[in-house]
Amino acid sequence: MWKEEDNKLKKTFQFKNFVEAFGFMTKVAIEAERMNHHPWWANVYNRVEIELNTHDAGNIITDKDRKLAEIIDKLATS
Numbered sequence: 001m002w003k004e005e006d007n008k009l010k011k012t013f014q015f016k017n018f019v020e021a022f023g024f025m026t027k028v029a030i031e032a033e034r035m036n037h038h039p040w041w042a043n044v045y046n047r048v049e050i051e052l053n054t055h056d057a058g059n060i061i062t063d064k065d066r067k068l069a070e071i072i073d074k075l076a077t078s
């Protein structure tokens with residue numbers, strides 16, 4: 001589940017290993033670029049922490065963040 005904290009949507013994903021985690025990040029990167037909406041993220045080995053908000057709207061959560069979160073969830077299991 002995404003949690004809302006500090007005006008951000010936050011979620012941590014865990015994969016089998018680094019290759020799986022990075023493969024997921026690659027898919028998210030392509031979608032983020034297509035949407036022109038980009039995550040803050042951090043990766044160590046099999047873990048990817050993601051935070052979403054919209055700086056263009058004054059660092060708040062917008063529909064763009066909710067849409068990207070939905071897509072990220074789908075990519076995590078595809």
Ligand SMILES: C[C@H](O)[C@H](O)[C@H]1CNC2=NC(N)=NC(=O)C2=N1
Nearest residue numbers: 036037038039053054055056057
């Ligand atoms: C100039 C460019 O379109 C903007 O900076 C876009 C790019 N990606 C973005 N990503 C996110 N997460 N928030 C934004 O406000 C945002 N703005």
